[in-house]
Amino acid sequence: MSDSFWSNIFRSDSQEKGLSQLLAQVPIFSGLKSRELRALERIVHSRKYRPDETVFQKNDPGVGMYIIQSGSVRIILDAPRKSGFGGNGKNAAKKEDELLLVRLGPGDFFGEASLPDGGPRSATAIADEETSLIGFFRPDLLDLCERDRATGLKVLWNICEVLAVRLRHTNAELTRVRDAQRHLDAKAAPVEASPPESAPSQKVAL
């Protein structure tokens, strides 16, 4: 099952494209005119990462989102935190210790939840290979909203839509998990209620 929060549920066909085209296919920038996309090109930051280099770590203060231009990024949980300022760097954690949530490729984006509030990262992002990322950060969004309010409003509206869709997906998954839990509880209840005296080892542990 893919992770509703981190996987790109908005994915469309994506190949190597120009920056403007790459931005246009990201839902957060959908509906922007070519002039607005060109202005956006001047705002975003292009970053390159080596294989296994950490983009950000879980619980780091979030600054913004990334779009994968080329390469791939794995989103994981439970990676041991490297000591040091910023928390980013070559990740020394063993891959087998990681709980992989999703692997993202070109055209995918992640980290947008920290754009509105700068909240903590809920997972760790690590480059899988040589990876080019396009970063769009909270200061850039604030600057855009200040200088070009129409474009800023469109982007903010799109962020709301993306977060709403993610929330709905997460809610649906949570409901599914609860149903499954309830189903398991119901199955386990008769066993717990009358444990056969002759066979104590059959008790179900959840």
Next chain:
Amino acid sequence: MKPDRGLLVQAALSVVISFALALFLRDTAGKLFHVLSLGLGAIILPFLIALVLSYVLRPAVTALEVKGVSQLQAIVLINVTMIIVGGALMILLYPAVTNELNAWQRDLPVYVRTLSGFLDGLERDNAALTRLGLNKELRVFWEHNRPDFFLLAVDLIRVGVSLLIFVPLFTLFLLIDGSRIQRTLIQAVPNRYFESGLIIFYEVHQSLGRFIRGRLFQVVVLFLISWLGFYFVGLPHAWFFGLAVGLAKLVPFLGTALAGIGTVMFAFLILRDWFLVGLTFSTLAFVELIDFVFLVPAVLKRRYSIHPALGMIAIVIGGQVMGLLGMVIAIPVAVILKIIAAEIARHFRGYEGSRHAGEPARV
């Protein structure tokens, strides 16, 4: 009350960084600055003024952009307006400035004689003061440093013309390419520190802008109030002392005290009327009241200010390293160091310790 560990870490980091920087600056940057000021004096002053102006004019550029004017058009329009206004001000102020310089040329020897006579009277009555020899030192100093206001006027014209040429050029460059320069600097930050670096750049840029605009507004308002006050009191050279009181705010605490004491002493020596001296003192007290009650809370937000004790330390260090300029830039530098220390502390203690539940996010 339990002390805020984060705040303590931040304060400790600020002090450590400040002292380390001061030790480094004392030996190297002081000499470097001296060489730079000799060789590039003609460039540094216009560049610093342009840097300040770029922060002052940025909101106007943004306001025009919001109205639909392109960034380049807005910058050119504002720069042309600035040249016209600056030129017009120079032409309009030229007679007033030359009159003032003439008045100083005429009056300053009289003021020095008056001060010398006053000291002479004091020394006659007090043997301890005679041993100090203040009057003699004043006369020697005056003989060796008697200013030539004609040469000063020529210098002012030369500097003014150079500023009129270079300042608009540098301002244009900083307004057009400022964000590109900033982005290039951010691009150079390694991935490991990138997000933290981005926040630091953004916070420093924002706080410097607010600080510079706030300080300039404060200086202009205090200048106008004190000028008017001194004018009505009948203090000679009212605008000069008004300007001194306004500019003194650039060096908080020390500058304010020196400008205040200087003005009251001048009023005492020249006006020789306790009532008028009292009015001069009242004007200064009123100016401080306006500053404390209205200006400081309005223009200098708490987040962009530092504790008075730290401010004093910063001014002393700045004065030791770079003299008067060091004292002027001490507070902005201390604010920048505070932001950097806060960001480092935030990362060291992690996200959880940096915010309380329900508190709005920083950036």
